[in-house]
Amino acid sequence: MKRIEWNRLDVDARLAVLARPARGQSAETRAAVERLLAQVRAQGDAALRELTRRFDRCDLASLRVSEAEFEAAEKALSAELKMAINEAKARIELFHRASAPQPVSLETAPGVHCERILRPIGRVGLYVPAGGVPLPSTALMLGVPAAIAGSPTVVLCTPPRVDGGCDETVLYAARLCGIREVFKIGGAQAIAAMAYGTESVPRCDKLFGPGNVWVTEAKLQVSADPDGAAVDMPAGPSEVLVIADAQADPAFVAADLLAQAEHGVDSQAILVTPSEDLIEAVAGCLAVQRLRVSRADVAGEALEHGCLIRVDSLDEAIAVSNAYAPEHLIINTAEPRAMLDAIVNAGSIFLGPWSPESVGDYCSGTNHVLPTYGAARAWSGLSVASFQKQMTVQELSADGLRSIGPCAVTLATAERLDAHASAVSLRLQSLEDAA
Ligand SMILES: NC(=O)c1ccc[n+]([C@@H]2O[C@H](COP(=O)([O-])OP(=O)(O)OC[C@H]3O[C@@H](n4cnc5c(N)ncnc54)[C@H](O)[C@@H]3O)[C@@H](O)[C@H]2O)c1
Ligand SMILES: N[C@H](CO)Cc1c[nH]c[nH+]1
Numbered sequence: 001m002k003r004i005e006w007n008r009l010d011v012d013a014r015l016a017v018l019a020r021p022a023r024g025q026s027a028e029t030r031a032a033v034e035r036l037l038a039q040v041r042a043q044g045d046a047a048l049r050e051l052t053r054r055f056d057r058c059d060l061a062s063l064r065v066s067e068a069e070f071e072a073a074e075k076a077l078s079a080e081l082k083m084a085i086n087e088a089k090a091r092i093e094l095f096h097r098a099s100a101p102q103p104v105s106l107e108t109a110p111g112v113h114c115e116r117i118l119r120p121i122g123r124v125g126l127y128v129p130a131g132g133v134p135l136p137s138t139a140l141m142l143g144v145p146a147a148i149a150g151s152p153t154v155v156l157c158t159p160p161r162v163d164g165g166c167d168e169t170v171l172y173a174a175r176l177c178g179i180r181e182v183f184k185i186g187g188a189q190a191i192a193a194m195a196y197g198t199e200s201v202p203r204c205d206k207l208f209g210p211g212n213v214w215v216t217e218a219k220l221q222v223s224a225d226p227d228g229a230a231v232d233m234p235a236g237p238s239e240v241l242v243i244a245d246a247q248a249d250p251a252f253v254a255a256d257l258l259a260q261a262e263h264g265v266d267s268q269a270i271l272v273t274p275s276e277d278l279i280e281a282v283a284g285c286l287a288v289q290r291l292r293v294s295r296a297d298v299a300g301e302a303l304e305h306g307c308l309i310r311v312d313s314l315d316e317a318i319a320v321s322n323a324y325a326p327e328h329l330i331i332n333t334a335e336p337r338a339m340l341d342a343i344v345n346a347g348s349i350f351l352g353p354w355s356p357e358s359v360g361d362y363c364s365g366t367n368h369v370l371p372t373y374g375a376a377r378a379w380s381g382l383s384v385a386s387f388q389k390q391m392t393v394q395e396l397s398a399d400g401l402r403s404i405g406p407c408a409v410t411l412a413t414a415e416r417l418d419a420h421a422s423a424v425s426l427r428l429q430s431l432e433d434a435a
């Protein structure tokens with residue numbers, strides 16, 4: 001990992017350190033995804049079968065996962081794994097229920113009743129990656145808030161294995177969330193199927209979930225198409241930034257950096273600390289720990305563009321973190337909670353030595369689908385609200401209109417929107433006439 005002395009850098013060099021690798025896909029990827037989307041729109045299921053043969057190297061009799069496959073999946077898993085999934089799901093549900101938006105109803109003036117009411121998005125499409133390693137935890141992170149919001153149609157796509165089956169753990173997690181419409185489709189073709197619909201796959205209003213470059217580009221393209229679908233958030237490679245001081249255990253810090261690095265070669269792992277000794281010790285631990293992980297090649301490549309940044313103080317570390325706006329922020333210092341008020345940009349925050357980022361990935365209760373690539377400056381992680389629409393309602397009595405109508409007339413007149421003004425003044429006049 002690169003070692004950086006923050007205070008020796010000028011402004012441009014600091015910006016370069018905080019810059020992510022170039023965003024957006026190559027022109028070839030964009031064009032390839034455009035062709036894939038057009039093919040699925042034109043040929044429906046036939047295109048899905050052909051593309052699954054080409055990219056996933058398997059011939060599917062049925063795109064949809066059958067009841068028998070769900071049952072076989074449940075039988076195939078160990079009791080221990082099922083219990084862990086059930087346990088994680090219960091905590092994710094607890095947190096997501098508690099943090100779900102509530103309806104609002106109040107009088108803003110006598111006789112002026114304003115409400116916020118909530119409705120689930122009608123048809124939602126979930127994507128669970130499985131090209132490299134299948135991610136059943138992602139099925140929970142998408143499926144639980146969708147179920148709490150109460151979306152009537154929940155569709156889930158995940159790539160098939162070469163034998164035509166699906167990862168059993170993903171199927172078990174999907175079923176636990178009440179999802180029945182699961183399709184063995186991966187990549188851009190899955191996004192196209194859910195955005196535009198095919199003979200088998202229902203068309204969805206909004207799509208959720210992470211994925212590789214083809215998935216990400218396809219989500220971008222369908223969200224820009226008025227006939228396509230909305231998407232959850234701008235996504236990029238996974239990221240972690242650790243703020244630590246001299247008291248932090250270097251083995252813990254190294255393990256946290258490595259955990260994010262093993263996701264993909266483009267993962268971002270950054271340590272910011274005032275302690276030169278900690279940087280030295282973390283570098284040593286990383287050299288040892290990375291040899292022990294099965295995805296050592298992937299992690300090693302990711303760590304090459306990660307960095308160990310030395311700052312003068314913890315206040316400066318916070319400033320670096322706020323400027324970077326990491327997906328995950330770990331604060332491993334003597335008084336982590338005391339720093340929380342100063343943190344303004346981060347997807348999810350992990351306080352203290354006993355809160356590794358991995359627990360947020362699986363089972364603390366928070367969601368692991370989070371804004372990356374600096375999007376945490378303006379975006380939040382997935383929640384029940386992401387699966388809902390918030391509609392506002394107003395109901396005025398005659399007295400209500402008498403009381404606030406003149407305000408509307410004055411503002412409409414100032415904007416020279418006479419029809420707006422008269423929609424109110426006409427009514428005020430009729431009330432006066434009736435009095
Ligand atoms: N930010 C997050 O919340 C988060 C969480 C989990 C995973 N991730 C990321 O999700 C990604 C998962 O990627 P993955 O590849 O393992 O699985 P994936 O399911 O996203 O992609 C696999 C699919 O890609 C398609 N594909 C393969 N080669 C292709 C080609 N040449 N042209 C067109 N399509 C092709 C295939 O159809 C295949 O089914 C990783 O980058 C991981 O870091 C992010
Ligand atoms: N850390 C990933 C989000 O950036 C989510 C994940 C799934 N499984 C393990 N980790």
Ligand SMILES: [Zn+2]
Pocket residue numbers: 259260263361
């Ligand atoms: Zn992870």
